[in-house]
Amino acid sequence: MRHSHIHSILLSLLLLFFVGCSTDDELIYEPVEAISLEVYGELKVDTHFYDNMGPHEHDFIGKRASGFTETYESGSKGSYAGASVNLSSGSWYFNDALIGTLSNDRKFGSKSVRIRNGGYIIMSFNMDNGAQTVRVRHAKYGNDGNSSWRLIASYDNGSSWVYAGATVNTTSTTLNTVNFSVNETESVRYGIYKTDGGSNRINIDNVEIVTGSTGGDDNGGGGTPARDSNLTFGNPSNAGSSANNYYVSKPDFVLSYNNSTGTPNWVSWHLSTAWLGNTPRCNCFKQDRTLPSNFFRATTSDYTGSGFDRGHICPSADRNGSADSNENTYFMTNIAPQAPDNNRRAWVNFENYLRTLVNAGNEIHIVSGVIGSGGTGSNGFASTIDNGNITVPDSFWKVALVLPNGTNDINRVTTSTRIIAINVPNDQGISSDWTRFRTSVNTIESLTGYDLFENIPNSIESVLESRVDNQSI
Structure with a gap:
């Protein structure tokens, strides 16, 4: 956008004195010097x-x-x-x-x-x-x-x-x-x-x-993929400062951490080819010391001998564009106890499928998390590990909103937009076919109490979230 002319602006210094507005203002007794800003045009x-x-x-x-x-x-x-x-x-x-x-x-x-x-x-x-x-x-x-x-x-x-x-x-x-x-x-x-x-x-x-680093039109025709916001469609649980719904922001994903379970409630991230590369897995699981000091901070050794994998929510392979990006997925706030047959079969197959969609010219907004307690690992059933500090989920769920590469993602969502939701039992012996675990967003929201796509207009959201994906793979 070019601007042929912009009016000259007067930035004048004007000394004003204010008294605090209420008893909870920091400067109730002190006069405050304010600089008046005049804006023209x-x-x-x-x-x-x-x-x-x-x-x-x-x-x-x-x-x-x-x-x-x-x-x-x-x-x-x-x-x-x-x-x-x-x-x-x-x-x-x-x-x-x-x-x-x-x-x-x-x-x-x-x-x-x-x-x-x-x-x-x-x-x-x-x-x-x-x-x-x-x-x-x-x-x-x-x-x-x-x-x-x-x-x-x-x-x-x-x-x-x-x-x-x-x-x-x-x-x-x-x-x-x-x-x-x-x-x-x-x-x-x-x-x-x-x-x-x-x-x-x-x-x-x-x-x-x-910034306008994404090209293409509303149909995504040949647009250059970008690294978009990791929370474009809303904060599912209104995570903030609560210990069991604690907002954690990383450059590569955003999550709600639950101090009582020692795991994330959900993790949200954007996926496009702009995030992908050839960086190998670092396998560098690490404690997340950005959590408040009075919170439980899981370490990799807390999972040792438990019979459950250190299960990524945001996958390592979704963030292999750089070493730093890949390492961020190994923070233990992005990890939950996952049955080996869940993690290494249906779950990883779905992750791989989504990346094939990305490589075919799409970008995907993903939210994923855990539900309930109690799963079966290689050592049998358990409700918790690490002496009760970490809850073993009953299932792992993931929801993926798929769009052709383009801009203004919220405005491009229609009732024909593809949303894939799965909910996979956290057990051994389950199928490797992820399509058997497809469900609706409404079902995930009913189980979790979250609002996963609150920024989509309600008339469109209600249609999308009631539908179970049935496209062939």
């Missing part, structure tokens, strides 16, 4: 709103060129005063905004941005090759009233700013998603500007910048 940007869309994860390789998801978990800022904050994506400038950690802050994980009055957060770095999409999650802080904000963009290294997309009204205490289709090819940086003034505060958690 407006870009025509398609804006789409989604309810209850989960946190996303994007490819973290080459952030400036390939996009990123900023979760704000790596930074700290306890006051509203204007200051720069170093985050995983780069440096951001916060004004009348902080990184909140209170129970009233709506967040995935332990932190989110909180903005009040006429505050804003802006990137202090550029997306050198532009951006295709900007996604922002927003919610009301605590019991505050409704407020509004806008996405802003700068094409001159932050010297001047213009509005991008429609005004967003924040009316819910649930983090919902706004999708801005910016389709920008120029160097650009973005920010979020609270436009209504006033004392009502908003939370922002997860700002995702998606």
Whole structure:
């Protein structure tokens, strides 16, 4: 997208003094210096709103060129005063905004941005090759009233700013998603500007910048595959900071960890040829020390002699594009006790089949997990291993949404889109034919209580999730 002219922007320094808004604000007694940001001009940007869309994860390789998801978990800022904050994506400038950690802050994980009055957060770095999409999650802080904000963009290294997309009204205490289709090819940086003034505060958690590295049209005709978000279609269990539904984000997958079972509840990932390569299996199972220190952290030796395989949920072979990517699948948070005949027969055959679909010109959004307790391994039946620390699942399930290579994946899903769901008993002696275990998404959701594709329009979702795949292989 080219812009023939953008109005000059006045970035004036204006000293304003504020008193904290309530007894749970960090700066209740101190005056705060705020820098007023004036924005002139407006870009025509398609804006789409989604309810209850989960946190996303994007490819973290080459952030400036390939996009990123900023979760704000790596930074700290306890006051509203204007200051720069170093985050995983780069440096951001916060004004009348902080990184909140209170129970009233709506967040995935332990932190989110909180903005009040006429505050804003802006990137202090550029997306050198532009951006295709900007996604922002927003919610009301605590019991505050409704407020509004806008996405802003700068094409001159932050010297001047213009509005991008429609005004967003924040009316819910649930983090919902706004999708801005910016389709920008120029160097650009973005920010979020609270436009209504006033004392009502908003939370922002997860700002995702998606670059236009995927080609092709809506039918995927010859498009170049990309590494898309690993959580495009939603957060199935609304994972967050709960010990038994704990949100874990890796560059190669996203998961909900269950501290009581010592296994993931589910793992979500995107699969295309962009993720695949020739890197050999590292066989480097390792403890996930990103879990809170008071959580159970499984080690590879916890499985030794149990009669169950260290069963990958996101497969090693789905992430062999690089050594780092492959190694990430060996975190024990991506592992559950799997009967050898399950893991080495039907399960691996289904994994291999999905990769044949990818090599045939498709991309796949996959969610997979475990159900119940009690399975039969090579040593017989067991409900737990490692002295009760790790629950043996009753079955392993997987759901795969298949699309031709292309862009705007949510908008390309129709009632004819193929979804394959399987639920495989965690037992010895089962068939190697994965097609015998096909079921519907509705059945998986009934067993788990999850909402697996919440971002698909309901009229389409209801059709897809009731259907059992019957295509020949």
